[in-house]
Amino acid sequence: AQTVTQSQPEMSVQEAETVTLSCTYDTSESDYYLFWYKQPPSRQMILVIRQEAYKQQNATENRFSVNFQKAAKSFSLKISDSQLGDAAMYFCAYLAGGYNKLIFGAGTRLAVHP
Amino acid sequence: DVKVTQSSRYLVKRTGEKVFLECVQDMDHENMFWYRQDPGLGLRLIYFSYDVKMKEKGDIPEGYSVSREKKERFSLILESASTNQTSMYLCASSSTSRGYLSYEQYFGPGTRLTVT
Numbered sequence: 001a002q003t004v005t006q007s008q009p010e011m012s013v014q015e016a017e018t019v020t021l022s023c024t025y026d027t028s029e030s031d032y033y034l035f036w037y038k039q040p041p042s043r044q045m046i047l048v049i050r051q052e053a054y055k056q057q058n059a060t061e062n063r064f065s066v067n068f069q070k071a072a073k074s075f076s077l078k079i080s081d082s083q084l085g086d087a088a089m090y091f092c093a094y095l096a097g098g099y100n101k102l103i104f105g106a107g108t109r110l111a112v113h114p
Numbered sequence: 115d116v117k118v119t120q121s122s123r124y125l126v127k128r129t130g131e132k133v134f135l136e137c138v139q140d141m142d143h144e145n146m147f148w149y150r151q152d153p154g155l156g157l158r159l160i161y162f163s164y165d166v167k168m169k170e171k172g173d174i175p176e177g178y179s180v181s182r183e184k185k186e187r188f189s190l191i192l193e194s195a196s197t198n199q200t201s202m203y204l205c206a207s208s209s210t211s212r213g214y215l216s217y218e219q220y221f222g223p224g225t226r227l228t229v230t
Contacts, residue, residue: 009154046221047218095217102219104157104158106156
C-alpha cells in the first residue's frame with residue numbers, strides 16, 4: 001500500500017528566509033502525481049504545487065519549488081522569501097492509481113516569525 | 115473559480131443522533147470525496163463517488179454512509195453519531211479530464227463536528 005511520510009510535525013522560519021519541508025512516499029507504481037497542499041488557520045485547503053512523476057524537471061510556482069527525487073521517493077517543498085501569510089499546515093499528498101485517491105501525509109505546521 | 119461549499123462550519127450533535135453533512139460543488143466535477151482530518155493523522159478518505167449514485171469505500175468507511183443523487187451534491191451520513199467521530203470533515207471534488215489541471219482536488223472549508 002502506498003504511504004506518505006512527513007517527518008517534521010512542526011517547522012519555523014524567519015520572515016524572508018528559506019525553509020524546506022520534507023516528504024517521502026512509498027509506491028511500486030511508476031506513473032503518479034505528487035502535491036503539496038496548504039491549509040491556513042481556519043481557512044480552506046488550497047493547492048500549492050504539483051509534480052508529475054514522469055517529468056524530471058522540478059516544479060516551481062513563484063516562491064515555491066520542489067525537489068523531486070524519484071529514485072529516493074522524496075518530494076520536498078522549498079519556500080523562498082518566506083512571508084507571514086505562509087504560516088499554515090502543509091500536507092504532502094500522493095495520487096494513487098486510477099487518479100482518484102489522494103493519500104496524505106500527517107502534515108507539517110509551519111510558523112513564520114517576523 | 116471552483117467553489118466547494120459545505121453546509122455547516124461547526125456542528126454539535128449528541129451521541130446516537132443521525133447526522134447529515136452536505137457538500138456542493140459548482141464546477142460539474144465527476145468526482146467527489148469525503149475526508150476526515152485528525153491531528154497527527156492527516157486526511158483520511160472515508161468515501162468517494164465518481165458519478166451520480168456511484169460510491170466507493172475509502173480507508174475508513176465504518177460508521178459512515180454517503181449519498182449522491184445529483185452530480186453537484188455529495189452527502190455524508192453518520193447513522194448513529196459516536197464520540198470517536200468528533201473530527202474535522204472535508205469535502206473535495208475533482209475532474210476526470212486529462213487536461214493540465216486534471217486530478218487536482220478542490221476542497222471545501224470543512225465542517226468541525228463535535229459529538230457529545
